[in-house]
Amino acid sequence: RASSLTLFRISLYIRYLAVLESEGRQTISSREIADKFFISAASVRKDLGLFGAFGKAGIGYYVKGLREALLQKLGLKRKWNVAIVGAGRLGTALSRYKGLAESAFQVVAIVDKYPETTTARRDSGLEVFHVDELPQLVNDRCIELGIIAVPASGAQDAATTLVEAGIKAILNFAPTHIDVPQGIFVHNVDFTIYLENLAYYATQAYYS
Amino acid sequence: RASSLTLFRISLYIRYLAVLESEGRQTISSREIADKFFISAASVRKDLGLFGAFGKAGIGYYVKGLREALLQKLGLKRKWNVAIVGAGRLGTALSRYKGLAESAFQVVAIVDKYPETTTARRDSGLEVFHVDELPQLVNDRCIELGIIAVPASGAQDAATTLVEAGIKAILNFAPTHIDVPQGIFVHNVDFTIYLENLAYYATQAYYS
Ligand SMILES: NC(=O)c1ccc[n+]([C@@H]2O[C@H](COP(=O)([O-])OP(=O)(O)OC[C@H]3O[C@@H](n4cnc5c(N)ncnc54)[C@H](O)[C@@H]3O)[C@@H](O)[C@H]2O)c1
Ligand SMILES: NC(=O)c1ccc[n+]([C@@H]2O[C@H](COP(=O)([O-])OP(=O)(O)OC[C@H]3O[C@@H](n4cnc5c(N)ncnc54)[C@H](O)[C@@H]3O)[C@@H](O)[C@H]2O)c1
Missing domain, CATH: 3.40.50.720 (NAD(P)-binding Rossmann-like Domain)
Structure with missing residues (x-):
């Protein structure tokens, strides 16, 4: 069960991924997300791992797929x-x-x-x-x-x-x-x- | 210069320290703060270190002193x-x-x-x-x-x-x-x- 602070970050990642998607970005690395939010890449990977999302070596994460998975896990795919x-x-x-x-x-x-x-x-x-x-x-x-x-x-x-x-x-x-x-x-x-x-x-x- | 997320956590620590102070607590460890916020003790020490606050081995931090120092650094000691x-x-x-x-x-x-x-x-x-x-x-x-x-x-x-x-x-x-x-x-x-x-x-x- 994730803490309030972790969820807060996940919500911010979701918003960031939406921006990346609108810019046509296909993939993103934990390093890039980490730099955007001034935290360690390890923390980002840990947060995402808690929600079942694991990157591929050399690729990172697929922007669209990652956002969908996070929305799903947070229960945000429905009204x-x-x-x-x-x-x-x-x-x-x-x-x-x-x-x-x-x-x-x-x-x-x-x-x-x-x-x-x-x-x-x-x-x-x-x-x-x-x-x-x-x-x-x-x-x-x-x-x-x-x-x-x-x-x-x-x-x-x-x-x-x-x-x-x-x-x-x-x-x-x-x-x-x-x-x-x-x-x-x-x-x-x-x-x-x-x-x-x-x-x-x-x-x-x-x-x- | 601290990020928005770090500042957010620092504000939460300040509130937590106020509660501890009202309960008569004199000292607190990074471990205890970390457990309260579901993050690593290392992250807590890193956050506090950014604001010039370093604990003492075996003691941790002085609740009152730490809160004062954080309030000072955030500019919150004035209106x-x-x-x-x-x-x-x-x-x-x-x-x-x-x-x-x-x-x-x-x-x-x-x-x-x-x-x-x-x-x-x-x-x-x-x-x-x-x-x-x-x-x-x-x-x-x-x-x-x-x-x-x-x-x-x-x-x-x-x-x-x-x-x-x-x-x-x-x-x-x-x-x-x-x-x-x-x-x-x-x-x-x-x-x-x-x-x-x-x-x-x-x-x-x-x-x-
Ligand atoms: N961020 C959030 O979580 C959140 C939550 C609720 C509302 N809001 C937003 O807050 C804003 C205000 O909501 P509200 O319900 O109070 O609206 P409102 O219509 O009751 O009040 C808006 C006021 O702004 C004034 N105004 C309009 N343009 C102005 C300008 N250029 N300069 C000075 N004053 C101007 C209007 O005369 C009016 O009195 C909206 O944008 C709303 O979407 C945000
Ligand atoms: N957390 C924040 O950052 C923040 C910011 C602004 C306001 N607030 C708080 O939001 C609250 C509302 O502020 P407001 O300016 O809209 O006040 P308001 O007086 O305009 O509205 C309060 C409404 O609550 C109703 N009410 C009172 N007791 C009730 C009860 N037991 N059951 C159902 N309805 C009841 C009243 O009839 C009134 O219509 C206040 O507590 C205020 O301090 C919080």
């Missing part, structure tokens, strides 16, 4: 239905995000504690259901992934509702820890980590 | 002022994000092409300036980092305005590539990458 809990600013922005169109994901339901007053209903005409209807929606719309976009105070309730409705993996945007049963996966998102990335590079820019 | 271009749903959600309070960052300005009609002005009373006022704001409020939260069609304009105002590092949320001069750093954020993480774990959950 996943996603539910968002919290139809406020963030929840609505996520549901309308154009980047989802060419991904393996689609938001098929958005719920809120106060569906009548949310910005989603007002601004974008999205149908917002009451959070109590989530279990029914998860069943009817074959929803497998959940996103929490409510304030910190409502996050645990949102998590409990998602888990009870049968959701196995949750993306939590609320700045608080949520408890879930063993076997349920939670990824906490914090965009501050990207600002830290910016701060480092800005500091470097000042010194060069 | 950074941030400007957001785009006061729509996402921009407003980012500006109000509670997680920023205990971080090294504060949003001190938010601008928009149509400041009179944005949701920010309507819902949260945030003062939204016109995007043409950005250069003045960057100067007056010592802004160093920029965030782009406008639709794809407006992203390049937003980037150009930020760069001309003197911003050296940009976080781009718009699902499009933006061009910037050499030496300006751009990080493109795509939350789809976290959904891919979820899909993998959900697939694993079904098989266990």
Whole structure:
């Protein structure tokens, strides 16, 4: 079972391979991938090996075949239905995000504690259901992934509702820890980590 | 100069060290950090070494000292002022994000092409300036980092305005590539990458 960090790298390799494919590249070496991502070729081979992909001596990997294999292993060759809990600013922005169109994901339901007053209903005409209807929606719309976009105070309730409705993996945007049963996966998102990335590079820019 | 992936790991180590410190831990080994993040102890030592941190044989690293040193090297021991271009749903959600309070960052300005009609002005009373006022704001409020939260069609304009105002590092949320001069750093954020993480774990959950 791969770690979150490894999966993150695999997702980046997949994007890189798509770019190579669009440039007409047929093969790629672990060395070249390693240089692109500033890690060792051995780490790249290790990551890919975890997903059953092994290069050929003298050739490396076939770009198209490698990308397909990785997409397959990550379960990204099919569409996943996603539910968002919290139809406020963030929840609505996520549901309308154009980047989802060419991904393996689609938001098929958005719920809120106060569906009548949310910005989603007002601004974008999205149908917002009451959070109590989530279990029914998860069943009817074959929803497998959940996103929490409510304030910190409502996050645990949102998590409990998602888990009870049968959701196995949750993306939590609320700045608080949520408890879930063993076997349920939670990824906490914090965009501050990207600002830290910016701060480092800005500091470097000042010194060069 | 460290890569984006290395910085990402360093940010994660910093968070982990904060947790250890709150638990009263005095020292930590590269082995223990490595196990926490499913990478090799050698990789951890390499990452830390890049930032001038070297452990003591038999002791490892001092938790408090290591965290301080990393924060210092990343430029996170001071407050950074941030400007957001785009006061729509996402921009407003980012500006109000509670997680920023205990971080090294504060949003001190938010601008928009149509400041009179944005949701920010309507819902949260945030003062939204016109995007043409950005250069003045960057100067007056010592802004160093920029965030782009406008639709794809407006992203390049937003980037150009930020760069001309003197911003050296940009976080781009718009699902499009933006061009910037050499030496300006751009990080493109795509939350789809976290959904891919979820899909993998959900697939694993079904098989266990
Ligand atoms: N992780 C990040 O990087 C990041 C960035 C921005 C915002 N956020 C977080 O996202 C969350 C939402 O931010 P926002 O600006 O959209 O807030 P918002 O106030 O605009 O929206 C929150 C919505 O959640 C609903 N809600 C509250 N409790 C609920 C519950 N128990 N069940 C269902 N719905 C419930 C409210 O009715 C409201 O519509 C906040 O926790 C914020 O801190 C995180
Ligand atoms: N990267 C991700 O993971 C992610 C997630 C969600 C949304 N998004 C993206 O974030 C962006 C904003 O989404 P939203 O839902 O908040 O949209 P929105 O329509 O609510 O807000 C966009 C705002 O930008 C302003 N604007 C447009 N062009 C501008 C320009 N040239 N200069 C200044 N302001 C300008 C508009 O007046 C509006 O207020 C979109 O590009 C969306 O695709 C990205």
